[in-house]
Amino acid sequence: MIVTERKPLEELAAMFAGEKGTYLVACSGCPVGHKTGDEASLAQLEADLKAQGVNVLGRTSIDFLCNKALVALRLMKVLEDVQSADSLLVSSCGIGVQAVGATVDKPVHPSMNTISMGGFQGLWPSEERCAQCGDCSLDLTGGICPVTFCSKSLLNGSCGGSDKGNCEVHKDVPCGWTLIYERLKKTGRLDQLSKLNLLKNRDLMRVKPEARKGSVWALELIEPEPEPQPEGKPA
Numbered sequence: 001m002i003v004t005e006r007k008p009l010e011e012l013a014a015m016f017a018g019e020k021g022t023y024l025v026a027c028s029g030c031p032v033g034h035k036t037g038d039e040a041s042l043a044q045l046e047a048d049l050k051a052q053g054v055n056v057l058g059r060t061s062i063d064f065l066c067n068k069a070l071v072a073l074r075l076m077k078v079l080e081d082v083q084s085a086d087s088l089l090v091s092s093c094g095i096g097v098q099a100v101g102a103t104v105d106k107p108v109h110p111s112m113n114t115i116s117m118g119g120f121q122g123l124w125p126s127e128e129r130c131a132q133c134g135d136c137s138l139d140l141t142g143g144i145c146p147v148t149f150c151s152k153s154l155l156n157g158s159c160g161g162s163d164k165g166n167c168e169v170h171k172d173v174p175c176g177w178t179l180i181y182e183r184l185k186k187t188g189r190l191d192q193l194s195k196l197n198l199l200k201n202r203d204l205m206r207v208k209p210e211a212r213k214g215s216v217w218a219l220e221l222i223e224p225e226p227e228p229q230p231e232g233k234p235a
Helices: 009-014 030-034 039-051 068-076 079-084 094-103 176-186 190-194 215-220
Strands: 003-006 022-027 056-062 087-091 108-110 112-115
Touching (some): 009 039, 022 039, 039 087, 056 068, 056 079, 087 094, 094 108
Parallel strands (some): 087 108
Antiparallel strands (some): 003 112
């Protein structure tokens, strides 16, 4: 399971500056266990955004957003609403956000941060990957993750070794930042390149203490020895 948590409402509302309306797309697969893709959570997210003045044109939930073929089929059913929106707000892990961005020629915004659980992420064998950085900024990079698509995980543009759109490290692989540029150009969002993508807080990529309570971590947790109690006093 991939674990997500919702971004602060103020951060979400700021993403829609200058937009007339957005359409909410959610994943009801992995995040369901943590109530980030269920109907109640989506209704609450929509209500919170509307209270901030964000125009939400509608919402839909798809079983697994990492499956781009399924995303395309399901969004075709609500094509009119999707086309009328300036952007799509995606409630899922980083893989789902990228898959939607690759499927629809619209800017995508992540409503969630993907939280590290210390294990392997994602079952769908496609090119989208999520580093579980805990601070998703895919709205600045056209829905293409610079941490996973760039061999050097550069956050603010390509390196000097990029050669005719190909990666310096892997010659037969497209440069991640060339892909980001082309996606932003295609969606009319090249202005995003002028915004500074802040350095990642690596502490957010560590498993949180509250997540270390399951059976997976049981053998690695050392319970402290109980302190000896004076005679006559209960332990």
